[in-house]
Amino acid sequence: MKRTQYCNDLSEKDVGSSVTLNGWVSRVREFPDTRFIVLRDRTGIVQITVDSSNPCFATADQCKSEFVLEVTGTVQARAEQNKSGAYATGAIEVIPSSIVILNRSKPIPFPVDGTPVTAAEEIRLKYRYLDLRREPVREALRLRHKTISSIYQFLDAEGFISVETPMLTKSTPEGARDYLIPSRTSAGNFYALPQSPQLFKQLLMIANFDKYFQIARCFRDEDLRADRQPDFTQLDIEMSFVDVDDVLELNERLIQHVFKQTLNVDVPLPLPRLSYADALDRFGSDKPDQRFGVEIKNASSLMADSSFAVFRTALEMGGTVRVLTAPAELSRKQIEAFEQVAKQNGAKGLAWTKVAASGLEGGIAKFLSPTESTGLLEVTGAVAGQTLLFGADSKDTALKALGAVRLALRDELKLIAADAPRFHFSWVVDFPLLEWDEDNQRFTFMHHPFTSPSLEDLPKFGTPEMGSMKARAYDLVLNGYEVGGGSIRIHNPEVQEKMFNAIGFTTAEARERFGFFMEALEYGTPPHGGIAWGLDRMVAVMAGVETIRDVIAFPKNAKGVDIMADAPSPVDEKQLSDLHIKLK
Ligand code: ASP
Numbered sequence: 396m397k398r399t400q401y402c403n404d405l406s407e408k409d410v411g412s413s414v415t416l417n418g419w420v421s422r423v424r425e426f427p428d429t430r431f432i433v434l435r436d437r438t439g440i441v442q443i444t445v446d447s448s449n450p451c452f453a454t455a456d457q458c459k460s461e462f463v464l465e466v467t468g469t470v471q472a473r474a475e476q477n478k479s480g481a482y483a484t485g486a487i488e489v490i491p492s493s494i495v496i497l498n499r500s501k502p503i504p505f506p507v508d509g510t511p512v513t514a515a516e517e518i519r520l521k522y523r524y525l526d527l528r529r530e531p532v533r534e535a536l537r538l539r540h541k542t543i544s545s546i547y548q549f550l551d552a553e554g555f556i557s558v559e560t561p562m563l564t565k566s567t568p569e570g571a572r573d574y575l576i577p578s579r580t581s582a583g584n585f586y587a588l589p590q591s592p593q594l595f596k597q598l599l600m601i602a603n604f605d606k607y608f609q610i611a612r613c614f615r616d617e618d619l620r621a622d623r624q625p626d627f628t629q630l631d632i633e634m635s636f637v638d639v640d641d642v643l644e645l646n647e648r649l650i651q652h653v654f655k656q657t658l659n660v661d662v663p664l665p666l667p668r669l670s671y672a673d674a675l676d677r678f679g680s681d682k683p684d685q686r687f688g689v690e691i692k693n694a695s696s697l698m699a700d701s702s703f704a705v706f707r708t709a710l711e712m713g714g715t716v717r718v719l720t721a722p723a724e725l726s727r728k729q730i731e732a733f734e735q736v737a738k739q740n741g742a743k744g745l746a747w748t749k750v751a752a753s754g755l756e757g758g759i760a761k762f763l764s765p766t767e768s769t770g771l772l773e774v775t776g777a778v779a780g781q782t783l784l785f786g787a788d789s790k791d792t793a794l795k796a797l798g799a800v801r802l803a804l805r806d807e808l809k810l811i812a813a814d815a816p817r818f819h820f821s822w823v824v825d826f827p828l829l830e831w832d833e834d835n836q837r838f839t840f841m842h843h844p845f846t847s848p849s850l851e852d853l854p855k856f857g858t859p860e861m862g863s864m865k866a867r868a869y870d871l872v873l874n875g876y877e878v879g880g881g882s883i884r885i886h887n888p889e890v891q892e893k894m895f896n897a898i899g900f901t902t903a904e905a906r907e908r909f910g911f912f913m914e915a916l917e918y919g920t921p922p923h924g925g926i927a928w929g930l931d932r933m934v935a936v937m938a939g940v941e942t943i944r945d946v947i948a949f950p951k952n953a954k955g956v957d958i959m960a961d962a963p964s965p966v967d968e969k970q971l972s973d974l975h976i977k978l979k
Contacts, residue, residue, distance in 0.1 A: 429445065
């Protein structure tokens with residue numbers, strides 16, 4: 396290695412020393428008698444100054460953006476008037492005695508030297524290796540590395556060991572479709588890529604590993620709406636002989652460690668917890684953004700005799716009337732935009748009224764009796780200059796719609812105070828065990844089928860009460876994103892069988908799909924539980940970027956396509972026939 400230093404390591408203390416640098420030409424400024432080459436490496440930039448009397452001038456003259464150079468020369472202090480405060484090495488320059496062009500570059504499709512990039516994301520992804528030369532992208536990946544490294548540090552010190560689990564395996568249900576891999580040697584049979592290492596980590600508990608973790612790649616063939624990737628990374632954790640509090644406590648300390656190590660941010664503990672029911676009731680979401688208030692209130696009993704048909708019908712059908720206070724007088728246009736949000740989330744509309752000094756005014760005010768109006772002001776605590784927005788529907792729909800409107804209000808009215816903590820964590824607990832699947836007219840699991848019911852609900856399996864069973868499950872929420880989830884598991888084979896039956900698997904079907912696991916449960920399974928963090932999302936929030944693509948080195952686009960490598964793509968006939976596959 397000929398490099399003696401990285402660019403950014405040079406400073407006035409090096410003046411007079413001879414250095415050899417390796418890097419890329421970030422920019423060349425040409426003057427009649429001088430070439431200024433900004434050389435860039437992994438750490439930063441430094442200016443190479445070559446005047447026409449320098450024997451290197453002819454080589455410098457050939458240098459273009461993104462050429463790869465080896466520069467040997469002497470560090471020199473810049474004249475006072477030439478010093479730049481714009482970058483770390485602005486007080487010095489290197490006067491080369493040798494410039495070797497190690498490689499040339501075609502003109503690049505977008506700048507990577509720090510000037511703003513206007514190229515579409517698709518272009519950046521097609522040339523991701525160039526995009527990765529840009530400092531903000533590299534910074535995000537450095538943060539990802541530091542996060543993972545601090546996770547290893549903490550969990551290792553806590554006695555956890557990292558174990559790799561298979562990529563080619565049998566399907567593990569996490570509620571998504573599997574990616575399947577056809578077997579060449581076993582015609583007609585398929586591996587599945589793991590949706591998560593769920594079953595393997597539970598087997599590791601049965602195997603007396605006690606404390607396991609893994610930075611695990613997971614694969615889920617889901618609709619890629621929202622910000623998802625078909626393959627993504629989890630921090631996967633499992634522990635034996637634990638209860639909910641043990642898992643949460645360990646994770647809280649881990650979060651505190653990681654945020655301190657990587658961002659020097661103090662996360663106050665314990666993290667707030669709220670129940671699933673409260674989260675929905677107050678915020679209309681099971682991953683509430685609690686960096687701001689604006690909570691949903693229940694106006695159902697107030698509106699029991701409402702003369703407004705929409706409210707009355709909703710209540711008569713067993714539904715609800717909920718109200719959200721926008722802390723501003725909304726314009727007609729804003730209300731229409733929020734109504735669209737409500738509609739996209741299943742509501743039929745968005746009733747509204749404004750709070751004036753004299754009472755409620757406009758919108759549905761004309762349908763409200765004086766008692767109803769006063770009652771609304773009491774329930775909401777709204778004051779003049781604010782706007783009330785209503786959801787009247789089934790409870791699920793009204794809450795979901797107002798939850799979405801609440802987030803739209805956050806963005807439109809900039810509701811997060813400038814001095815609010817950058818990161819707001821909370822736990823959502825007491826999830827239902829099961830949810831009703833309308834399409835298949837049966838219950839399905841809410842987290843996954845290995846989640847333990849709360850112990851007092853065990854007798855409800857197979858009874859009409861089954862829908863009200865609670866799970867010993869928890870989600871970790873950060874700034875309105877679900878960044879983790881887990882549970883205490885079922886460790887008793889009979890309970891596991893009841894769970895499978897509850898979600899519509901006969902015992903025989905369950906044995907066929909998960910026989911190896913059901914059998915393992917019968918060999919002395921310790922009580923155990925764990926969690927998985929969505930590492931991509933966690934790092935994206937830490938980095939303050941919008942999409943998880945920004946914290947993944949080689950992401951797929953929003954349609955799940957790797958436009959750089961061109962995947963998925965057709966394969967040869969021969970490859971197909973080896974795999975015993977005929978295309979339709
Ligand atoms: N395997 C679960 C998931 O991927 C996490 C867990 O229950 O630990 O969501």
